[in-house]
Amino acid sequence: MLTEFIRYLSAERRYSPLTVRNYKHDVGQFLAWLDFDEARSDPRSITADQVREWIIHRTEEGKIGAASMNREIASIRTLFRWLLRTGAIEKDICRTIPSLKTSRRLPAFIPESRMTDIVSKCEEADGDFETARNSLVILMFYACGLRLAELVGIDRDDFSADRTFNSKTETGSYDYASLRVRGKGDKQRMVPILEFVREKILSYLDLIARQNICNSAEKALFLTHKGKRISRSVVYRTVQAELTRAGVQGKKSPHVLRHTFATHRLNGGADMREIQELLGHASLQATQVYTHNSIARLREIYAKAHPREKGGK
Numbered sequence: 001m002l003t004e005f006i007r008y009l010s011a012e013r014r015y016s017p018l019t020v021r022n023y024k025h026d027v028g029q030f031l032a033w034l035d036f037d038e039a040r041s042d043p044r045s046i047t048a049d050q051v052r053e054w055i056i057h058r059t060e061e062g063k064i065g066a067a068s069m070n071r072e073i074a075s076i077r078t079l080f081r082w083l084l085r086t087g088a089i090e091k092d093i094c095r096t097i098p099s100l101k102t103s104r105r106l107p108a109f110i111p112e113s114r115m116t117d118i119v120s121k122c123e124e125a126d127g128d129f130e131t132a133r134n135s136l137v138i139l140m141f142y143a144c145g146l147r148l149a150e151l152v153g154i155d156r157d158d159f160s161a162d163r164t165f166n167s168k169t170e171t172g173s174y175d176y177a178s179l180r181v182r183g184k185g186d187k188q189r190m191v192p193i194l195e196f197v198r199e200k201i202l203s204y205l206d207l208i209a210r211q212n213i214c215n216s217a218e219k220a221l222f223l224t225h226k227g228k229r230i231s232r233s234v235v236y237r238t239v240q241a242e243l244t245r246a247g248v249q250g251k252k253s254p255h256v257l258r259h260t261f262a263t264h265r266l267n268g269g270a271d272m273r274e275i276q277e278l279l280g281h282a283s284l285q286a287t288q289v290y291t292h293n294s295i296a297r298l299r300e301i302y303a304k305a306h307p308r309e310k311g312g313k
Helices: 002-011 017-034 048-061 066-086 112-124 129-144 148-152 195-210 232-245 254-267 272-279 289-305 307-311
Strands: 159-169 172-182 188-193
Touching (some): 002 017, 002 066, 017 066, 112 129, 112 195, 112 254, 129 148, 129 188, 129 195, 129 232, 129 254, 148 232, 148 254, 159 195, 172 195, 188 195, 188 272, 232 254, 254 272
Antiparallel strands (some): 159 172
């Protein structure tokens, strides 16, 4: 059952390898806790009360938070929807299982003044292959709003140096270089590449060609010294190291740069729908969380500028 379910997620739903791995882990843990034997057990024997007991077990004994538990609940819900669809069960027991309440946290982001300094240093960065690659990684996350898996999955032919992406604004129409990005569910979107990022990409491509780093059939844009596609863990550590070196406080991750991209675009007056499209969000609701960052920023500015705040209480 689990093998067929995983095949369905990968082949029919076309989920990313990481998402499939998470589903397999979550469902596998649940079935193991039930002592479910695929050869002898019947999925119709599983009850909603057992799912609730599993949630209590994971949150109380496993000490996992509500957000992580909700991911596991979503995995189990998907399993039972698939079982119902295939006729293995007659009733979806997870329809009565609610998600846990979570506290709403604002996405962490880097202030514009600090990010301006980081971008300037990345633009000026020159020298060896690793320096050029790492600075480009930071620029791509911030300038394009990419997810970690999306950046790792970029191939060199996904980048078009020709100015083929047209963006129309109230002040005019602009042409940009473009990048084809493969997002969640293998959905593709086109992202504009600003001129300074375009120049950095071309410089990086010239460097790996001159140093004969990519001497195989590897198509990836971001490479290791051996010419292989860079791994997620290497990119994550690279971002942490670069942001630490730049003096960034708090959380330091690729997703923080993605949040920073969205927040700065919104603060700059970008349309919410435009940000949704650039981020590859399936719904506007996922994008609207960034409005809270903007409201928080406005409150801070207001408090600092208010006469009562200036003159003291």
